[in-house]
Amino acid sequence: xxxxxxxxxxxxxxxxxxxxxxxxxxxxxxxxxxxxxxxxxxxxxxxxxxxxxxxxxxxxxxxxxxxxxxxxxxxxxxxxxxxxxxxxxxxxxxxxxxxxxxxxxxxxxxxxxxxxxxxxxxxxxxxxxxxxxxxxxxxxxxxxxxxxxxxxx
Amino acid sequence: xxxxxxxxxxxxxxxxxxxxxxxxxxxxxxxxxxxxxxxxxxxxxxxxxxxxxxxxxxxxxxxxxxxxxxxxxxxxxxxxxxxxxxxxxxxxxxxxxxxxxxxxxxxxxxxxxxxxxxxxxxxxxxxxxxxxxxxxxxxxxxxxxxxxxxxxxxxxxxxxxxxxxxxxxxxxxxxxxxxxxxxxxxxxxxxxxxxxxxxxxxxxxxxxxxxxxxxxxxxxxxxxxxxxxxxxxxxxxxxxxxxxxxxxxxxxxxxxxxxxxxxxxxxxxxxxxxxxxxxxxxxxxxxxxxxxxxxxxxxxxxxxxxxxxxxxxxxxxxxxxxxxxxxxxxxxxxxxxxxxxxxxxxxxxxxxxxxxxxxxxxxxxxxxxxxxxxxxxxxxxxxxxxxxxxxxxxxxxxxxxxxxxxxxxxxxxxxxxxxxxxxxxxxxxxxxxx
Numbered sequence: 001x002x003x004x005x006x007x008x009x010x011x012x013x014x015x016x017x018x019x020x021x022x023x024x025x026x027x028x029x030x031x032x033x034x035x036x037x038x039x040x041x042x043x044x045x046x047x048x049x050x051x052x053x054x055x056x057x058x059x060x061x062x063x064x065x066x067x068x069x070x071x072x073x074x075x076x077x078x079x080x081x082x083x084x085x086x087x088x089x090x091x092x093x094x095x096x097x098x099x100x101x102x103x104x105x106x107x108x109x110x111x112x113x114x115x116x117x118x119x120x121x122x123x124x125x126x127x128x129x130x131x132x133x134x135x136x137x138x139x140x141x142x143x144x145x146x147x148x149x150x151x152x153x
Numbered sequence: 154x155x156x157x158x159x160x161x162x163x164x165x166x167x168x169x170x171x172x173x174x175x176x177x178x179x180x181x182x183x184x185x186x187x188x189x190x191x192x193x194x195x196x197x198x199x200x201x202x203x204x205x206x207x208x209x210x211x212x213x214x215x216x217x218x219x220x221x222x223x224x225x226x227x228x229x230x231x232x233x234x235x236x237x238x239x240x241x242x243x244x245x246x247x248x249x250x251x252x253x254x255x256x257x258x259x260x261x262x263x264x265x266x267x268x269x270x271x272x273x274x275x276x277x278x279x280x281x282x283x284x285x286x287x288x289x290x291x292x293x294x295x296x297x298x299x300x301x302x303x304x305x306x307x308x309x310x311x312x313x314x315x316x317x318x319x320x321x322x323x324x325x326x327x328x329x330x331x332x333x334x335x336x337x338x339x340x341x342x343x344x345x346x347x348x349x350x351x352x353x354x355x356x357x358x359x360x361x362x363x364x365x366x367x368x369x370x371x372x373x374x375x376x377x378x379x380x381x382x383x384x385x386x387x388x389x390x391x392x393x394x395x396x397x398x399x400x401x402x403x404x405x406x407x408x409x410x411x412x413x414x415x416x417x418x419x420x421x422x423x424x425x426x427x428x429x430x431x432x433x434x435x436x437x438x439x440x441x442x443x444x445x446x447x448x449x450x451x452x453x454x455x456x457x458x459x460x461x462x463x464x465x466x467x468x469x470x471x472x473x474x475x476x477x478x479x480x481x482x483x484x485x486x487x488x489x490x491x492x493x494x495x496x497x498x499x500x501x502x503x504x505x506x507x508x509x510x511x512x513x514x515x516x517x518x519x520x521x522x523x524x525x526x527x528x529x530x531x532x533x534x535x536x537x538x539x540x541x542x543x544x545x546x547x548x549x550x551x552x553x554x555x556x557x558x559x560x561x562x563x564x565x566x567x568x569x570x571x572x573x574x575x576x577x578x579x580x581x582x583x584x585x586x587x
Contacts, residue, residue: 001176001178002173002176002178005178006173015184015187016187018184018188019187019188019191022188022191023191023192026192031513031523052571055566055571056566056571083177084172084175084176084177084178085177087169087172087173091169102169106166106169106170107169107170107173120573134162134165134166137165137169138160138165
């Protein structure tokens with residue numbers, strides 16, 4: 001579920017992706033290599049399902065690349081700690097193209113070449129999207145931090 | 154803690170990676186219920202794997218069809234319009250007074266004895282047409298023929314004589330041979346005498362003196378005029394039918410092509426064969442609809458993604474497809490026996506049979522193959538863009554040869570693996586015009 005939350009816009013979509021992932025596991029269990037960890041195989045299924053979801057819905061996503069939420073709905077954590085929920089919301093606040101590249105590169109450990117092959121984009125686009133994702137996340141975290149600081153005062 | 158805005162990329166990445174490794178997701182019973190529903194009804198439940206049908210494609214196709222239909226109706230109205238109803242010849246017979254007699258007038262050419270030519274020429278009369286409308290017409294004064302009779306004075310001598318009634322046998326046809334609009338009688342004063350002149354009002358609203366009246370002739374002339382007019386109407390209809398029949402044609406087509414995911418991964422030649430219907434909505438613009446049975450072979454390397462997981466490292470695909478193109482064709486350059494055109498539109502792919510050889514690299518380092526066959530499982534309506542330009546050579550009155558290199562580019566993923574399947578080929582067609 002944590003994987004799916006990072007690739008989708010909200011929990012309902014994440015549940016859809018997760019359930020589809022379960023279905024694929026059930027239907028393709030014969031392809032599982034028992035010499036490897038099941039979690040690794042399942043993780044790959046979920047990532048691929050989420051990426052497929054991204055491909056099918058990319059052009060229908062009404063959030064353009066230039067549009068970002070003015071300020072994410074992050075809780076003002078007075079302990080100045082980023083909670084898991086806040087992290088998910090900040091990632092979900094990214095445009096889908098940035099979000100997918102960020103997840104694959106930073107969290108899953110894909111290289112830019114692998115990301116480019118998977119998403120059928122260029123390596124340059126992958127790097128550019130990652131850079132923009134980082135900038136946007138940095139901006140969101142800064143706003144959240146400043147908001148929490150004002151709240152403390 | 155370091156200010157977040159000052160975090161470098163590595164610090165930011167570590168920050169998120171650390172948080173992602175500590176998930177805190179509350180459980181919801183309804184999520185489990187959704188999965189149970191999916192397990193119980195896998196076909197009817199929603200999800201991320203749809204059938205590929207795109208309602209937007211239907212709407213776009215329907216909208217395009219409506220626009221083309223409106224175009225066709227509008228062109229029909231402008232090109233053909235209401236027919237020239239003209240005047241029914243039969244109704245004119247009633248305007249002619251069979252009892253009218255022609256009286257020939259001899260115009261004295263001498264100046265002093267000449268009638269007031271100005272008065273004659275400027276004299277207007279009011280004519281009632283067969284439809285009841287009235288027209289004021291200035292009569293044309295032309296040369297009048299006369300036949301001598303025993304009472305006629307010397308010919309050509311300018312006199313101020315009284316106009317004598319003469320009956321002549323000469324018949325002068327109306328200048329235009331058109332069906333007359335009406336028969337008139339005009340009274341003029343020439344000298345001290347009152348003279349009646351008779352004439353025919355033709356369709357140009359010109360009055361032409363009819364020197365001799367012959368009912369038989371008029372009826373015959375009217376009949377001939379009516380026949381000519383009917384012939385013109387029939388010819389117009391025949392022309393119209395001919396134009397309509399020229400609009401439709403059918404072509405048998407064969408097209409070898411190559412299909413690939415990437416330009417470097419061409420696996421061999423495919424081909425397609427089928428029929429194409431063409432209908433001209435404008436003289437140089439036609440709409441084309443066809444059905445092509447196509448075989449496509451392609452391969453993909455590492456990174457190829459399918460709807461099946463894990464993703465294979467390589468694929469070899471063979472597909473049998475029913476391609477239903479819907480194109481507009483514009484004939485830009487037209488010569489007598491040949492022409493060039495450009496074509497563009499959308500195709501629908503009905504995937505009849507898909508056969509895949511999937512290669513996997515297992516986690517233990519070994520590789521294995523898997524065969525996959527899918528039948529009638531994928532439909533892609535108006536999801537492929539067609540682009541082409543062609544050359545047509547007229548072989549005979551109704552036969553023409555077409556050659557058209559083309560490109561087919563998908564708007565969405567095609568087939569079981571939702572892949573970016575591109576095709577390029579050259580269509581050769583034999584076109585028969587109805």
